[in-house]
Amino acid sequence: MSDLQGKHGLIVGVANKRSIAWSIAQAASRAGAMLALTYQGERLEENVRELGTTLSPSPLILPCDVTSDEQIAELGAAVEREFGGLDFLLHAVAFASREALQAPYVQTSRAAFREALDISAYSLVALSREVAPLMSARGGGSILTLTYLGSQRVFPNYNVMGVAKAALEASVRYLASDLGPQNIRVNAISAGPIKTLAASGISGFSNILQLYRERAPLRRNIEAAEVADAAIFLLGPRGCAITAEVLTVDAGFQAMGM
Ligand code: NAP
Secondary structure, eight states: OTTTOOOOOEEEOOOOTTTTHHHHHHHHHTTTTTEEEESSHHHHHHOOOOOOOTTTOOOOOEOOOOOOOOHHHHHHHHHHHHSSSSSSSEEEOOOOOTTTGGGGGGGGHHHHHHHIIIIIIHHHHHHHHHHHHHHHHTTOEEEEEEOOGTTSSOOOTTTTHEEEEEEHHHHHHHHHHGGGGGGGGEEEEEEEOOTTTGGSSSSSHHHHHHHHHHSTTTTOOOOOOHHHHHHHHHHHHHGGGGGGOOOEEEEEEGOOOO
């Protein structure tokens, strides 16, 4: 595959080798893209740097805590300085406090609600605003985020994260409308459950995995590499007429009534 040959991409959300963002980074690199990867805080810097050494060409490694407007602005400036523009952005970031993922949703505090929506949904708006001029400089671009069916249906313990994903999916549509005239596309992939660091915060996650294996038409769970295949399609030129879309990659689970 060389769909992304000569393209520059920014990948936000690599924590470790299990991260969906890491699978997408590997696939994008194989497809020919030059990447910038971000890490959140010093705790994860070494991880991301180490992973980065396995990509060729070597990616830029830059800090970005998405709760900081200053760091987002510095990220945009660094990408502009190094790449001169940007062709695609992957947003693969989500967070909710442990309490918010354990207590019933009705107990969600104002602070936990704000934090989850800020990190998991508003960050797409802030990052899109930052990179839009860099994409315009290239004649357009593609922005992709990751969501989950908990935005539309109730899953035990997904709680405020489901509400944040609903806001994220609505943001995809509004951003697509705002940025479409600049030939910037904005889409989401709604992925089936995959065991990652973020997923380990949802108690009963292995029950969700099992449910998918039993009920999904394909009778199996999905892999991060399969999300990456769909991501390369949406990030690259083959997805050029697709925007404001939520593409489901879940072995068909979402179609089932029982
Ligand atoms: P992951 O590897 O834990 O990735 C989540 C990323 O979000 C981590 O890199 C995390 O960094 C980052 N993050 C959290 N707060 C941040 C902040 N303030 N600033 C910058 N980054 C921050 O888990 P993942 O499952 O691959 O998640 C990636 C995306 O896929 C998320 O949006 C998730 O909701 C979505 N998704 C996952 C599944 C699944 O089953 N795994 C299914 C559908 C959609 P820290 O580790 O430092 O917090």
